[in-house]
Structures are given as C-alpha cells and as structure tokens.
Amino acid sequence: MATFGQLSSTGRSYNLGMAGKSDQLSHSTDKAGRSELHYAVADKNLARVEELVRQGTSVNLADRNGWTPLHFAAQISDAKIARFLLHSGSSVDPRDGNGNTPLSTAVFNSRGRGELIQLLRQHGADATSKNKSGVSPVSLARSIANYDVARFFDDIE
Numbered sequence: 001m002a003t004f005g006q007l008s009s010t011g012r013s014y015n016l017g018m019a020g021k022s023d024q025l026s027h028s029t030d031k032a033g034r035s036e037l038h039y040a041v042a043d044k045n046l047a048r049v050e051e052l053v054r055q056g057t058s059v060n061l062a063d064r065n066g067w068t069p070l071h072f073a074a075q076i077s078d079a080k081i082a083r084f085l086l087h088s089g090s091s092v093d094p095r096d097g098n099g100n101t102p103l104s105t106a107v108f109n110s111r112g113r114g115e116l117i118q119l120l121r122q123h124g125a126d127a128t129s130k131n132k133s134g135v136s137p138v139s140l141a142r143s144i145a146n147y148d149v150a151r152f153f154d155d156i157e
Helices: 036-042 046-054 069-075 079-087 102-109 115-122 137-143
Strands: none
Touching: 036 046, 036 069, 046 079, 069 079, 069 102, 069 115, 079 115, 102 115, 102 137
C-alpha cells in the first residue's frame, strides 16, 4: 500500500490504500472517499492544493459524506483556498449528505467572520437553499446568537 508523505506541518500522512505511481495517488481516494486534495485543504496547505489541481485532481470530488474540498475550506474558514478552488472550477453549491452547502458550513463555522461567506455569495451561492432539515444558510445565520453572522445577509428578507 502506498502512503502519502507528510502533507503539511501537521506531520500527518494518509494511507489511501492504493498501490501505484505518485502521480496516480493524487486521484485516488481513501475509505472515506477523500482524495489527497481534501486533506491538503483541511491542512490549509495552499501550495499543495494548487499542485494537486494542476495535476488534474478534481475540485468537485465529493467524499462519502458528500463533502467536496470547498466544504473543507468552508469548515476551516480559509478564503484563500476557497477562492482558488472556485477559480479552478469548483461548484459553489454542492450538497453534502444532509443537504448542506459550503455556504451553510461557512456560516456555521464563521465565528462572526464574513470573508468566506461574502466570497461564496459573490460566486452565486444560494443563501435561501434549505438542507434536509429545512434550514437555509440565511436562517442559520439569523439563529446564531453569540456572533453577528446575520449582517452578511442583510440584503435578504
């Protein structure tokens, strides 16, 4: 089995259970359905993200939970990586297994910061699209009491 080397300063390595050449590894997935790109995003390793995309790794590959690399960028509130993914062809509104989009994930993890929310909205993210529980990003933002996330949706009634 091939194992990825250290992907970032975290020192993590990922075993995708694939034997083969290193250029093939960037297109492989592990048991969770995640590619090396998913992990590079999670590790905030923009240089590696750029390299993997140049090698042809799909920016829209969803893992078994429906999470794309853009969902991961939204979870860690990394606007630089999200911007790169969007400019590289990432869909702005992919849905995970619960119907959540990266915008929902960005709202939930924003802690009041709005750069990523604004970026996704500028790229056409649907703020009113409801997940399987009937919650939209805008309604989620308005329900968060400890941070003023709703201000990023003042243009929506």
